[in-house]
Amino acid sequence: MTINRVAIIIAFVTGIFMLVQYFIDAVVVNNLYKTLLDYYQIIFAITMIVGGLTLLRVHLRKLVRFDRHSIFSLATVTAILFMVISSIIFGTGTNSPYQWAFNNIQAPMQATTFSLLAFFVASAAYRGFRVRSKPAAVLAIAALIVLLGRSIFGEMISEHLPSLAGWVLNNPSVAAKRGILVGIGLGSVATALRVILGIERSYL
Amino acid sequence: MSQAALIFWVTLSIVIIVYYSFKARKTALNLREIPGIKAVEEAVGRATEQGKPILFTTGWGGDIQRPTTIAALNLLRFVAAKAASYGCRIIFPTHDPVIAETAREIIRSAYNQAGRIDDYRDEDITFVSPSQFGYAAAVDGIVSRTNPGAMFLMGTFEGEALILAETGNISGALQISGTDSTIQLSFFIIACDYTLIGEELYSASAYLTEDNKVKASMYAQDIIRLLLLVVILSACLLALFGLDIHEEIL
Numbered sequence: 001m002t003i004n005r006v007a008i009i010i011a012f013v014t015g016i017f018m019l020v021q022y023f024i025d026a027v028v029v030n031n032l033y034k035t036l037l038d039y040y041q042i043i044f045a046i047t048m049i050v051g052g053l054t055l056l057r058v059h060l061r062k063l064v065r066f067d068r069h070s071i072f073s074l075a076t077v078t079a080i081l082f083m084v085i086s087s088i089i090f091g092t093g094t095n096s097p098y099q100w101a102f103n104n105i106q107a108p109m110q111a112t113t114f115s116l117l118a119f120f121v122a123s124a125a126y127r128g129f130r131v132r133s134k135p136a137a138v139l140a141i142a143a144l145i146v147l148l149g150r151s152i153f154g155e156m157i158s159e160h161l162p163s164l165a166g167w168v169l170n171n172p173s174v175a176a177k178r179g180i181l182v183g184i185g186l187g188s189v190a191t192a193l194r195v196i197l198g199i200e201r202s203y204l
Numbered sequence: 205m206s207q208a209a210l211i212f213w214v215t216l217s218i219v220i221i222v223y224y225s226f227k228a229r230k231t232a233l234n235l236r237e238i239p240g241i242k243a244v245e246e247a248v249g250r251a252t253e254q255g256k257p258i259l260f261t262t263g264w265g266g267d268i269q270r271p272t273t274i275a276a277l278n279l280l281r282f283v284a285a286k287a288a289s290y291g292c293r294i295i296f297p298t299h300d301p302v303i304a305e306t307a308r309e310i311i312r313s314a315y316n317q318a319g320r321i322d323d324y325r326d327e328d329i330t331f332v333s334p335s336q337f338g339y340a341a342a343v344d345g346i347v348s349r350t351n352p353g354a355m356f357l358m359g360t361f362e363g364e365a366l367i368l369a370e371t372g373n374i375s376g377a378l379q380i381s382g383t384d385s386t387i388q389l390s391f392f393i394i395a396c397d398y399t400l401i402g403e404e405l406y407s408a409s410a411y412l413t414e415d416n417k418v419k420a421s422m423y424a425q426d427i428i429r430l431l432l433l434v435v436i437l438s439a440c441l442l443a444l445f446g447l448d449i450h451e452e453i454l
Contacts, residue, residue: 051301051331058327113337120370128394180402187406188271
């Protein structure tokens, strides 16, 4: 029996069990389900260590090679080592160096990256609303209605604009979303079944 | 609800198995063309011609248990096989160490099968950060430094979607995206060259494979969709006559 066949059998047995357990309320089944989830958490924790070590190894190699991007690797390696060593020595309590670094370095950097979104939304909207075709015109008109209807200017222009914006959001927009969601649901089920039944073997 | 869901699952299983048994082995199956999937080969070829790498990432929103991630990894197999055969470098940053290990196996296997294992670069498949914007910043940094010729944004994306897509757009990469996040779809449609909308991502591997069994499942999916449509329309008609049975049948 090849290793691939073993993988297919494991995928089939586990998949069928996870599917069936949803409909069965029995102590044995529930316990087995919780045990399987625990195993996933254990695997995740181990791969997190592997992932961290791989990241460290990759950046140490880049540091050794030394090129113009090595400064980024130096920052990454320093940050990883600082957070790991300081949390081992001083813990992760309120006044620990770990918490200080998290609150004063990591959180502001994350907020900075998030704030980029505002500029990217503006540049993407500018490209998206250029009217080059009939569908683009429909998009631009719908966007204009919603934009004005949801702002204070909408009511100033016409008292019907806010309700028109609401209609666009609650009818054509929701109808399209629901159509996509039904397709996504079917696609999810079909993908899961393809893997469980061994039809889809791309993961091997 | 549980009973209805069970009936749905069983019906879909039966349709897939029956269709596969009677049709798939006997007839050649054709699927309609989807531009985004057709462009996969073009994207890899373009990156190879330019001497630039390919970047593939599965987004921050999903872990390995999510069908979207599995569908994205199915597509990765084809992209990696094509990249390996062309001798093109493939970069795979991710927020999840389990996805990183799975992708490593898929890409290494693709290079091995193409007989180019020496071109395989283990350091290009990396877990970068579990934090959403840490991941976004890391991928943005990789895009800025390596300047990829093609970018594949496939999976479940959240707030980082537009940050990644716009950075890719600025770098001039040919971008193919696919997601089940309806909110992020609009951003991808604007910022990327091709977008696989919802279920198109799930069916990507069926389009790219020569295996009739996988293609047959697409046909079965359409049959289920038709059945669902009939049920929804019937429920609507019955509701018009005062019979609200949709909660029992859906």
